[in-house]
Amino acid sequence: MTILSVCICTCRRAKGLDRLLQALSTQIGGDHEVVVVNDGSHDNSYGEVTQRHAGLIRYVVHESNEGIAKARKTAALNASGEFLVYIDDDCVPPAWWLDWLQARLDAHPELDIVAGPVLPLPPDSGETFRSRMQGHFGFLPKVYGTGKSMIFPTANVCIRRQLMMDIGMFGFPGPFFGAGEDTEFAVRAQLAGARMFADNAWHVRHEVGEPMRSLVRRYYRYGYSNGSMIALSTSPEAHDYIYTMRYSRLHEQLRHFMQMTWTQSKTFQGSRFEKTAAFVAALFVHMVYQFACIRGMKQSRRKGSLTGAFRNSSA
Numbered sequence: 001m002t003i004l005s006v007c008i009c010t011c012r013r014a015k016g017l018d019r020l021l022q023a024l025s026t027q028i029g030g031d032h033e034v035v036v037v038n039d040g041s042h043d044n045s046y047g048e049v050t051q052r053h054a055g056l057i058r059y060v061v062h063e064s065n066e067g068i069a070k071a072r073k074t075a076a077l078n079a080s081g082e083f084l085v086y087i088d089d090d091c092v093p094p095a096w097w098l099d100w101l102q103a104r105l106d107a108h109p110e111l112d113i114v115a116g117p118v119l120p121l122p123p124d125s126g127e128t129f130r131s132r133m134q135g136h137f138g139f140l141p142k143v144y145g146t147g148k149s150m151i152f153p154t155a156n157v158c159i160r161r162q163l164m165m166d167i168g169m170f171g172f173p174g175p176f177f178g179a180g181e182d183t184e185f186a187v188r189a190q191l192a193g194a195r196m197f198a199d200n201a202w203h204v205r206h207e208v209g210e211p212m213r214s215l216v217r218r219y220y221r222y223g224y225s226n227g228s229m230i231a232l233s234t235s236p237e238a239h240d241y242i243y244t245m246r247y248s249r250l251h252e253q254l255r256h257f258m259q260m261t262w263t264q265s266k267t268f269q270g271s272r273f274e275k276t277a278a279f280v281a282a283l284f285v286h287m288v289y290q291f292a293c294i295r296g297m298k299q300s301r302r303k304g305s306l307t308g309a310f311r312n313s314s315a
Helices: 014-024 045-052 070-077 099-108 129-136 160-167 181-191 212-229 239-242 247-265 272-303
Strands: 004-010 033-039 057-062 083-088 113-116 120-123 156-160 197-198 202-208
Touching: 004 014, 004 099, 014 033, 014 045, 033 070, 045 239, 045 272, 057 070, 070 083, 070 181, 083 099, 083 160, 083 212, 099 113, 113 239, 120 129, 129 272, 156 160, 160 181, 212 239, 212 272, 239 272, 247 272
Parallel strands: 004 033, 004 083, 033 057, 113 197, 120 202
Antiparallel strands: 083 156, 113 156
């Protein structure tokens, strides 16, 4: 049997962690384990959650907030399983999540990485306009590609522990702005010849309905990180279009995303006013991402201080 270590990094989401551990409590057995890394949150609610699940988890606390890349590294170093199964504290897996993964790995022992989709998880209080908008337009972590060219988020991914030890952990000092470390790791794994598989049935559900301000800030971080990484040899080819982006050409991007977002908004469930509001909100998030890509790229070139191997580019 393949031994799995579920790795959860948490910060300021004690309620989400409790919900996730409840969902995992019926799935953990045998030699499987759950490693929880608290990245600098010290409120009393975490003490209550960890006490409630003390028999289920191995709990590690950072004295201060060190960032998601370091938290994921801490989880890996404290895990003992053959595979590290990363899931976020704002996600919930189905009851068969680990059994399905174990069957996949036992049937295909050659695999180094398995990644799965992330689907919307409506709020407990019911659907809201924000949750429907974010789910409809796909503002969720995504798996791109399959096999050798796959890029995956760490909201739902399984990685062979030895592979991570061999090629290095998530992130390194310099380019990351609270996001992007999973994309960069995926490319490093590709370059190392890792055998990957995108399992479209192996899913988790991710919270939707966050305030618009939080959603915009999140996509700003995504864009800034992708722009900052663009000069690295471990920036994915799928992001090469960022080389061509300029502030002076944002109107071209705006026209493209207006057409795409308007088409998507036509199938949004709601009144004409809600369709229009969803269109405007989604378009704004897309444009913030584009702006952040350009800013991250310009800042990285200006500083010239990224760590890692660089591409050769005159862009």
